[in-house]
Amino acid sequence: MDEETARLVRGSSPESMDVCEISGDAWNDFAEWKSYTSKAYPDFDVCNDPFEQKYDLIVAEQVFEHVRYPWRAAKNMFDGLKEGGYALITTPFIFHIHPTPLDCWRWTPQGMGFMLEDSGFKPENIVTGGWGNYECFLQHAIDQSHAPAVAEHHPMTNHGHIPQMVWGYARKV
Template structure:
């Protein structure tokens, strides 16, 4: 099933990551598996609760040099109790010149797994990344949504399945359903 909420975000994000030449990147993904679609040089998953990005960088050894060129977090940050600390921890784990990509919902129902704590627009993600130490000029953030997708998110069967031909993918900037960003550590 392809969720209506993720169609535009996934297409845009795949283009962003392909432009980074994934076969040259050492990658970590936090509590997800979205990154398995790319031919990365190396790929590691860090899943909660074994690893809690709010508690500190992975690996836990404080004297370990940053080892990742890219860290992915797809639909995770809304579940974190301390997203600002987590974002700072991600920055610590990146090599100089490395990237952090994240995607989050904005207008969707509560979905505790185990908790559901926050929402961000593209502007909100930019602010989060700046607060964590990323330079504003090294951040690219987008958002997508429209009234149809917002209404579909209110249906009892959630998430809404994308129905090609009947679901519009037009963007209404003042009706975000999801947002995503990539930030480079300079």
């Protein structure tokens, strides 16, 4: 997932982007952004709080499984983008329940695409994908204390029909 989402963002001229990351800062050091902002719950609720400015990229990494109203959050992200801007959503599909404080949803790649389309993105401007691996899936089922996807311990072959992680990357045009 990380490799694919990084490839997608790198192909979108990150150095020219005003970026907002929802509930995290994992993307802060990814590139020399034009600007970078992080907004975190509960001070910012992506389901209900409008963005104070428009962004070129809004990232919600491992957030949407925790929100009460994901379609509303995706529409809010769409509204918070400049014309030509991108939304990146990543979320687990096969993963243990981890309430912080909620854990409500899981998407397939197809379902992620439909949610983004329902939020205003045109289907031809949506890319979705998923990554899963038998060995990592089994290791995580045994030991949920850490993310098992470590190349030294497990082969990283993608078995796409069992996605552990799903992503959507969509452009507002």
